[in-house]
Amino acid sequence: MSISCGNVNSDACQQVLVRTRYMKMTPPVEEVRKRSPSDYIFGKVLGEGSFSTVYLAKDVHTNREYAIKVLEKAHITREKKTEYVMREKEVLRLLGGSCQYFVHLYWTFQDAERLYFVLTYAKNGELLKQIDKHECFNIECTRYYTAELVLALEYLHGKEIVHRDLKPENVLFDENWHILITDFGSAKIVKEETERCDNESDTNFRKRRNSFVGTAQFVSPEMLTDTSSSYASDLWALGCIVYQMVSGLMPFRGGSEYLIFQKILNLEYEYPEGFDKIAKDLVEKLLVIVPNKRLGAIDAKPYVSIREHELFNGLNWVNLGPPPIISDSISEHIIPDHLEPGLDEEKVSRLQLDLLPPAPTPSRKKSQPGRKITDLSPDEIKERLDEQKTNLYHTFVGGNLILKQGLVDKKKGLFARRRMFLLTLGPHLYYVDPVTMVLKGEIPWSGDLRAEAKNFKIFFVYTPNRKYYLEDPEGYALEWCKAIEDVKTHYFPEKS
Numbered sequence: 001m002s003i004s005c006g007n008v009n010s011d012a013c014q015q016v017l018v019r020t021r022y023m024k025m026t027p028p029v030e031e032v033r034k035r036s037p038s039d040y041i042f043g044k045v046l047g048e049g050s051f052s053t054v055y056l057a058k059d060v061h062t063n064r065e066y067a068i069k070v071l072e073k074a075h076i077t078r079e080k081k082t083e084y085v086m087r088e089k090e091v092l093r094l095l096g097g098s099c100q101y102f103v104h105l106y107w108t109f110q111d112a113e114r115l116y117f118v119l120t121y122a123k124n125g126e127l128l129k130q131i132d133k134h135e136c137f138n139i140e141c142t143r144y145y146t147a148e149l150v151l152a153l154e155y156l157h158g159k160e161i162v163h164r165d166l167k168p169e170n171v172l173f174d175e176n177w178h179i180l181i182t183d184f185g186s187a188k189i190v191k192e193e194t195e196r197c198d199n200e201s202d203t204n205f206r207k208r209r210n211s212f213v214g215t216a217q218f219v220s221p222e223m224l225t226d227t228s229s230s231y232a233s234d235l236w237a238l239g240c241i242v243y244q245m246v247s248g249l250m251p252f253r254g255g256s257e258y259l260i261f262q263k264i265l266n267l268e269y270e271y272p273e274g275f276d277k278i279a280k281d282l283v284e285k286l287l288v289i290v291p292n293k294r295l296g297a298i299d300a301k302p303y304v305s306i307r308e309h310e311l312f313n314g315l316n317w318v319n320l321g322p323p324p325i326i327s328d329s330i331s332e333h334i335i336p337d338h339l340e341p342g343l344d345e346e347k348v349s350r351l352q353l354d355l356l357p358p359a360p361t362p363s364r365k366k367s368q369p370g371r372k373i374t375d376l377s378p379d380e381i382k383e384r385l386d387e388q389k390t391n392l393y394h395t396f397v398g399g400n401l402i403l404k405q406g407l408v409d410k411k412k413g414l415f416a417r418r419r420m421f422l423l424t425l426g427p428h429l430y431y432v433d434p435v436t437m438v439l440k441g442e443i444p445w446s447g448d449l450r451a452e453a454k455n456f457k458i459f460f461v462y463t464p465n466r467k468y469y470l471e472d473p474e475g476y477a478l479e480w481c482k483a484i485e486d487v488k489t490h491y492f493p494e495k496s
C-alpha cells in the first residue's frame with residue numbers, strides 16, 4: 001500500500017493525490033518536499049483506534065505540536081481496511097482547513113511499515129471524557145456545544161459529506177475548548193457516489209459496523225435497515241449527543257448490540273427526571289425514525305429550523321462568543337527535548353508501555369484452591385458490588401461484578417496494547433485502555449470460548465471467530481485461564 005505525501009493544501013499535492021488514487025497509489029516523483037517521521041519528535045500516545053495509534057508529536061523545524069496518527073500497513077492490508085483509510089484521508093482533504101470545527105490534516109507520508117497522518121492536536125481530549133468527568137453538562141454548556149455541532153454539520157453537509165459515526169468520542173476539544181470533529185473513516189462522500197456506489201458504500205459501512213468493536217449507540221435506524229444513510233443520519237446522532245450532554249447517559253442502552261439496535265429501531269428510550277424541557281423538545285425532534293421528518297432534514301438552507309429552535313433563543317450564530325469554561329485543568333503533555341526524532345520499533349514499544357499513568361492497583365488475589373471464582377452467595381455479590389463502586393474501572397462493566405482484573409498486553413499485529421482486562425459476572429470479558437480510560441471492547445462470550453495458557457505469561461482466548469493473543473506481564477496466565485474456565489463452567493456447564 002502506498003499513499004501520496006506532502007502538504008495536503010497545496011495545489012500540486014491535490015493533483016498528486018488525484019493521480020495517485022487512479023495510478024494504484026504509486027508515489028509521485030515530483031511533489032512538494034517530502035516529509036518523514038524524522039521531521040517529528042514523537043511523545044506520548046494520545047490514544048488508540050482499532051487500526052491506529054495517535055501520538056503527540058513536535059515538528060523539529062517549527063516546534064509546533066501535532067497529533068500524528070500512525071497506521072501499520074500490514075495490519076491495514078490484513079484487515080482489509082485500505083478503503084477506510086483512503087476514505088478518511090480523502091474526506092480530510094475535502095474539508096481542508098477552512099472550518100475551525102474539524103481536525104485539519106496537514107501532511108501525510110509513509111515509510112516501509114507505516115502510514116502517517118499529521119493532524120491538529122486536540123489538546124483538551126474528547127467530549128466524552130468531559131461529559132463523564134462532569135456527569136452531565138448544564139444547559140448553557142449544552143446549548144454552546146450543540147450550536148458548534150450544528151455549525152460543523154452545516155459545513156460538512158455543505159461539502160456533501162455525511163460523517164456517519166458522530167459520537168462524543170469523535171468530538172475533540174482544541175486548546176481553547178472549541179470542538180474538533182474527527183474520525184472520517186466511515187464517512188460518505190455523497191457527490192462522488194453514483195447510485196451503485198452509494199449502495200455499495202452503505203453496504204460496506206454496515207459490514208464494517210457489524211465487525212467493529214465499539215459503541216453502537218449512535219447508529220441511526222436507517223443504518224440498521226436497508227435504507228441508505230443520508231445527512232439526516234448525522235442529525236439523529238446529534239440528537240443522541242444532546243441527550244448525552246444533558247443527562248450524562250446515552251439514550252439507547254442495553255446489554256448487547258442486538259438489544260441496543262432493537263431499542264433504536266423501536267425508538268425506545270426514556271428521559272431521566274429533571275431533563276431540561278427545552279433540550280428534550282430538541283432531542284424529540286431529532287430522534288425521529290423517518291429521516292426526512294427530523295428537524296432540519298428538509299431545510300432549504302441547512303439548518304435554519306434547528307437554529308430557530310427555542311434552545312438557541314438569543315444566540316448570535318455569527319459569533320457564538322467564548323466557550324463555557326468546562327474544565328480549569330488543561331492536560332499539559334510535554335515532549336522531552338532530549339528525544340531523537342523519528343519512530344522505530346523500540347520507540348513504539350517504549351511509548352506504548354513506559355508512559356502509563358500511575359498504575360491502578362488491580363486485584364491480584366490468587367484463587368483459593370478448590371474454590372471457584374464464581375462460588376459466591378447473593379450476599380457476597382452484593383457486598384462486593386458495593387466495594388466495587390470505588391474501583392476506577394467500575395463504570396466500564398455495566399454494573400456487573402468484577403471477578404478478576406489485571407493489566408494484560410493484547411497483541412495485535414506487531415504491537416502489543418496494554419489493557420486492563422475485566423472478567424465479570426454476566427459473563428463479560430471487557431478490556432479498557434488504561435491510558436485514555438476508554439473501553440476498547442469485549443471478548444464475546446459463548447459456550448465455545450476457550451482459554452489456553454502457553455506458559456506463565458502468555459495465554460490465548462479462542463472464540464469461534466478469533467484467537468486473542470494475550471500476555472500477562474506479571475506471569476498470572478494460568479490464573480486467568482482458570483478464572484475464565486470457572487466462569488465458563490458456571491454459565492455454560494454443558495460445554496465444560
Ligand code: ATP
Pocket residue numbers: 046047048049050051052053054067069103119120121122123125126169172182183185214436
Ligand atoms: P476507531 O478507528 O476504532 O473508530 P478512533 O477513530 O477513535 O477509533 P483514532 O482516530 O486513531 O481512532 O484515535 C484514537 C484516539 O486518539 C482517539 O480516541 C482520541 O482520544 C485520540 N486522538 C485522535 N485524534 C486526536 C487528535 N487530533 N488530537 C488528540 N487526540 C487524538
